[in-house]
Amino acid sequence: MPRRRGTGAGPVVHRTARIGLRPTRAQRQRCFGLLRAAGDVWACALEVNAWRWRRRDAPAASYQELCQLLAEAGPGTFSELDSTGARSVLRRYSDAWFSAAARRKAGHADVRFPRRRRALMPVRWYHGTFTLAGRSLRLPTARGCPPLLVRLDRPVPYPAETVRSVTLLFTDGRLWIDATAELPVTVHPTDQRPDPQRMAGVDLGIIHPFAVAGSDGTSVLVSGRAIRAEHRMHLADTKARRRATAARAPKRGQRGSRRWRKTRRRARLIEGRHRRRVRQALHEAAKIVVDWAIEHRVGTLTVGDPRGVLDKPAGRRHNLRLRQWQIGRTLRILRDKAVLAGIRVHLVDERGTSSTCPACRKRITKPRGRMMSCRHCQFAGHRDLAAAFTLATRTPGGAPTTCTPITEQVVTHRRAGRHLPGADPARRDPRRRPPAGGGSVGRRRPAPPPVVGSRSPTSRGEDRQRGLGPPGPRS
Numbered sequence: 380m381p382r383r384r385g386t387g388a389g390p391v392v393h394r395t396a397r398i399g400l401r402p403t404r405a406q407r408q409r410c411f412g413l414l415r416a417a418g419d420v421w422a423c424a425l426e427v428n429a430w431r432w433r434r435r436d437a438p439a440a441s442y443q444e445l446c447q448l449l450a451e452a453g454p455g456t457f458s459e460l461d462s463t464g465a466r467s468v469l470r471r472y473s474d475a476w477f478s479a480a481a482r483r484k485a486g487h488a489d490v491r492f493p494r495r496r497r498a499l500m501p502v503r504w505y506h507g508t509f510t511l512a513g514r515s516l517r518l519p520t521a522r523g524c525p526p527l528l529v530r531l532d533r534p535v536p537y538p539a540e541t542v543r544s545v546t547l548l549f550t551d552g553r554l555w556i557d558a559t560a561e562l563p564v565t566v567h568p569t570d571q572r573p574d575p576q577r578m579a580g581v582d583l584g585i586i587h588p589f590a591v592a593g594s595d596g597t598s599v600l601v602s603g604r605a606i607r608a609e610h611r612m613h614l615a616d617t618k619a620r621r622r623a624t625a626a627r628a629p630k631r632g633q634r635g636s637r638r639w640r641k642t643r644r645r646a647r648l649i650e651g652r653h654r655r656r657v658r659q660a661l662h663e664a665a666k667i668v669v670d671w672a673i674e675h676r677v678g679t680l681t682v683g684d685p686r687g688v689l690d691k692p693a694g695r696r697h698n699l700r701l702r703q704w705q706i707g708r709t710l711r712i713l714r715d716k717a718v719l720a721g722i723r724v725h726l727v728d729e730r731g732t733s734s735t736c737p738a739c740r741k742r743i744t745k746p747r748g749r750m751m752s753c754r755h756c757q758f759a760g761h762r763d764l765a766a767a768f769t770l771a772t773r774t775p776g777g778a779p780t781t782c783t784p785i786t787e788q789v790v791t792h793r794r795a796g797r798h799l800p801g802a803d804p805a806r807r808d809p810r811r812r813p814p815a816g817g818g819s820v821g822r823r824r825p826a827p828p829p830v831v832g833s834r835s836p837t838s839r840g841e842d843r844q845r846g847l848g849p850p851g852p853r854s
């Protein structure tokens with residue numbers, strides 16, 4: 380239930396940051412104790428409703444009813460977990476139950492009510508029950524237990540008074556705190572306020588996560604090659620790791636060894652790190668776009684929604700590319716940042732934007748490369764920017780009619796995820812290396828030993844530079 384706020388207050392949004400914990404061994408044990416007790420609360424809710432179902436009673440699904448059952452259980456039922464934390468689990472259960480019921484009512488008969496037990500369940504504490512001071516967080520526990528003090532690995536990125544709740548959870552092999560803050564939508568000074576009449580089209584893509592073209596002829600192009608490289612390198616690493624550890628995997632019905640558990644834990648940590656890296660790069664890319672929009676006082680972003688392509692089978696290679704693209708998340712991140720900055724976002728159909736000339740609006744064949752050129756007029760420009768430009772004209776309720784010729788554009792180039800290790804030239808996307816002598820060179824082999832006395836040092840040096848030349852007769 381949303382909190383009642385003062386009538387004079389401006390619009391707010393809620394934003395969550397995930398922050399790692401730096402617990403001592405004892406604090407770690409107690410955190411796991413809380414998560415496990417929360418898992419017990421969840422299991423109890425499942426169990427109670429299983430009994431009721433067998434007795435053909437009405438299910439206990441409303442939050443109030445579940446809280447009453449919790450109160451009847453009395454203190455100390457769930458070890459150190461206090462009633463606020465336990466109620467947060469009941470709230471989660473109730474929300475899940477009612478959303479399942481609503482979707483079943485809407486005709487989705489395959490949606491099921493919560494039924495799975497969890498060993499560890501996230502616990503949330505709302506404002507006033509925890510204390511946050513810098514990087515130290517004091518979590519409440521049941522009466523009679525000392526409160527739990529933990530240290531965060533970075534300060535919460537929001538003003539302390541805006542933090543409304545903290546959630547303790549375990550994922551990617553680590554303990555985390557999700558801090559949710561209630562942030563007011565940015566109010567800009569009048570002369571810098573984004574103008575809703577100034578529009579920009581945003582084209583989403585794999586190579587360029589965001590291509591943004593404003594109606595005033597300026598545009599920004601964000602390159603995401605580093606993100607794609609991170610995906611590729613992660614896949615290569617995962618394959619290599621699987622190949623190396625497959626022999627140690629426990630057989631069916633066999634208990635895994637301690638060494639296997641360590642291998643699994645390491646793999647989970649690496650997976651989590653990869654996901655965080657990609658997410659961080661996407662956030663940075665969206666920030667570039669929103670900063671650009673604020674700088675140019677663009678108040679409306681019209682985003683082409685490419686999610687229609689997800690339903691089409693595209694073959695296993697392209698399917699993987701589409702999944703790694705993470706369109707839904709990219710859209711959400713952009714929208715969240717734009718709304719916080721006071722910029723409106725429209726989602727429109729993007730069909731045909733990459734095969735329409737932005738200058739004369741005629742249909743042309745979709746270019747294979749990045750450059751688009753029109754055979755009806757003299758237009759030539761970047762394909763994604765041309766698509767973004769066409770998208771800007773699709774803004775619902777008043778699109779820009781007079782457009783600056785796109786050929787006179789000022790394009791700002793930015794790169795997302797430059798800090799990613801995949802962006803390093805040493806581990807770059809192998810397809811972007813210049814081909815050595817044309818065609819595949821096959822597996823890399825060590826250079827053949829030099830033939831003593833038959834050639835001069837200079838020619839050997841040249842040969843080494845060429846590197847991957849096929850072994851054969853030499854001059």
Ligand SMILES: [Zn+2]
Nearest residue numbers: 736739753756
């Ligand atoms: Zn044209």
